Amino acid sequence: MEQFINFVKKEFAHVWRDKKTLLILFGMPVIQILIFGFALTNEVKNSEIIVMDQAKDQASQQIIHRIAASRYFDIQRSVMNNEQMEAAFKKGEIKVAVVFPAGFNESLLHQRKAQIQILADASDPNTASMLTNYVSSIIQDYQNSIDKTAAISYSIVPEIRMLYNPQLKGAPNFVPGVMALVLMLVCVMMTAISIVKEKETGTMEVLLVSPFSPLLVILSKAIPYLILSLINVASILLLSVYVLDLPVNGSVILLFAESTLFIITCLSLGIFISVKTNSQQMAMLISLMGMFLPTVLFSGFMFPIENMPYALQIISNLVPAKWFYLIVKSIMIKGLGFSAIWKETLILGGITLVLLVVSLKSFKIRLA
Amino acid sequence: MEYVIKTDRLTKRFGDFTATNEITFEVEKAEIFGFLGANGAGKTTAMRMLCGLSIPSSGTATVAGFDVYKQTEEIKRNIGYMSQRFSLYEDLTVQENIRFFGGIYGLSNREIKTKGEDLLEQLGLKNEAKKLVASLPLGWKQKLSFSVAVLHQPKIVFLDEPTGGVDPVTRRQFWDLIYEASAKGITVFVTTHYMDEAEYCNRISIMVDGKIEALDTPANLKSQFKASSMDQVFYQLARGAKRSD
Incomplete structure (x- = not known):
């Protein structure tokens, strides 16, 4: 021994x-x-994003606030037309953009359905799909929050839960x-x-x-x-x-x-x-x-x-x-x-x- | 006469190749026995069998009275071994090497302490005890390696080309250590390529192609082969060799 x-x-x-x-x-x-x-890491943090808010109403502002608050995105600036947005994409300043059509809140309240456009630079497909996922989940969150305050639901929200790793x-x-x-x-x-x-x-x-x-x-x-x-x-x-x-x-x-x-x-x-x-x-x-x-x-x-x-x-x-x-x-x-x-x-x-x-x-x- | 190594037609075959072919010899107690042969003559194989590292194919042999087939553990407890590569840990200090090797040869910590101090004194390495072996000159490493191999006072010490790459003066000093060990009753079994070293041995055997071709004292061998030096004896025998590295 x-x-x-x-x-x-x-x-x-x-x-x-x-x-x-x-x-x-x-x-x-x-x-x-x-x-x-x-x-x-395959997480994408602090991505530059552009919002084009043609609605400028309560719903669009609230969603933009949520995007701004998220640690995944930095709102680079707001633009008012497609040309500016396209230029930013081409220069590589941004990877993703969100467009609210005019009358966004209106159609959400009255037709219980509203459209929103998410554009992403898909030259890097992984990042693009990740970022669009992040944006849609923020929108989903918002939908859920207004659903709670209203008597009737505004749209059907599919429930997605990420087991074990909710934040991916x-x-x-x-x-x-x-x-x-x-x-x-x-x-x-x-x-x-x-x-x-x-x-x-x-x-x-x-x-x-x-x-x-x-x-x-x-x-x-x-x-x-x-x-x-x-x-x-x-x-x-x-x-x-x-x-x-x-x-x-x-x-x-x-x-x-x-x-x-x-x-x-x-x-x-x-x-x-x-x-x-x-x-x-x-x-x-x-x-x-x-x-x-x-x-x-x-x-x-x-x-x-x-x-x-x-x-x-x-x-x-x-x-x-x-x-x-x-x-x-x-x-x-x-x-x-x-x-x-x-x-x-x-x-x-x-x-x-x-x-x-x-x-x-x-x-x-x-x-x- | 007391024999510490005794072999009878000891043979080792690797498939068709007979590395060591029916070698028979005896080594007396406290004798310095030179084991010579060209590269590939079968020296290392023979030595491995005697150290209990390799089981013979046929023939018999006893080392320190123990059988090389069945009693390899007992053999290991009674021998020391030093290879051509000095076998010390370069990244350990002199003292740590002594402690470690003393330990694996079964000495108690107390024995290691007293014997280790004697050894350092004897070699004049007291001031170097805490230095890494890597920092010692080659000659010192060799002496230390030999002293470590006989620290546990084995009956026999096997030296496998112990003085490779060392100048003649250091070699001579190294041989003083060997004579000292022999005077204490330790049998020395040494392989070498240097013919001046062969002259220092009591008796030598010369292996050619797996067989022992000559075995006697250096003086007798020289007169037998009508040669003036061991070099000439060796060349006369080795010239007939068929295999080499």
Whole structure:
């Protein structure tokens, strides 16, 4: 036991001394969370908008107030004719415009139906559809508010509710994704590199010749990365709660337990790669190509798996990150308990067991 | 005579390739045994079998009285090992390296402390104890590496080309350490490419194509091959080799 603790201490010393590793270990999760949270967000905030109010009545003014109050839009100015509006679009000053026809309030009150025109610059179709959605939901809001005060309804409003993510925030989707990605990179790459490094420098030979058991060598190499990864999970969660305003709806303890399982999956993958490679560069390359890409492509957090060809959907089932992503999403965002995710946990556990057995077997074979 | 290594027709095959072909030899206690051969002659394979890292295909061997097939754990507890790459952690300090390697060879923390201090004293590295190994000159790393390999007083220490890339003066100093270890009763099993080093050994064996072609004291080998130096002995034998790297 004393030997084992000595060994783990030595592994920590390696990590502390290597500032570059330290930076990758703890800097990467923070940077990824911030990049995904603020730069790569698919929310559109503070878009320039033009209103052309030909009605200038109570209803149009109230809607314009609501648009102005929304954090999605900055009213750039009001224009009075189509030419001015067109010019603003052409210059790229605005992405969206709202036109109220004359007599807007009138027709709303008397015909219980009024028209409003929303124009958007569709050269960027995603942004355009997002912005028109925002505008229509503001109008819908207004309709709802006047419906309440009146005895009869003014129009039929379809009820749309965005479950779990009413504001269509980007963060809920990517935080579990980034968690899977960071753990995958840290555990797989770092363990693989740290073991291969010992092979390269020749210290692995000495360890194997020593009476210290080969299994313990692997275990004491894996434990520091397990601990460091759990610290990473904590820091990602703290960032997401306090910086991105995304609460953990389910049990934090369950979340950490599932993370530990996934970390063990990654550690066994790292050990497997280290047994099969002989240089740090090779280990790094395989970790990146073999782990990073499938995680991004097949975990479902960037590209919806449902839209993929059937063959790729089957392949995605083999990617451990996919199951971890589903689990984290269920716990963190939907606030579900273990009864809802036991199937995913079982699959992840199965994959882990297979990887662990295979990597330890191949480590032993290398010895003989 | 007490033999610490004894092999009888020890063989290792990888598929069709016979890396080590029926080698038979004995090494006496406290002897400095030189294990020579060109690259690819089968030295490393033989050494791996003796260290318990590789199971032989046929033949028998005992190391420190333990069987290389069944008692590899016991063998590991009784040997030290130093490879050509010095096998120290460059990003740890001198003291941390001593503590770590002492630990994996099963010394208690107290033993490590006293033995480690003696070692630093002996090597004159007291002031460097807290420095990173990476900052030491090559010669010092080597001496430290050797001293760490014998810290737990093994019966045998295996040295795999320990002096590669080192100047002759430092090499000579390194050999002083080897003689010291031998005087304490530690058997030294060393592979080398340097013929001046071969002269320092008590006995040497020369491997060619997986077989031991010559085994005797340096003086006897020179008279047997009518050569004036070990270099000439080695070339006469190695010239007939069919395989190389």
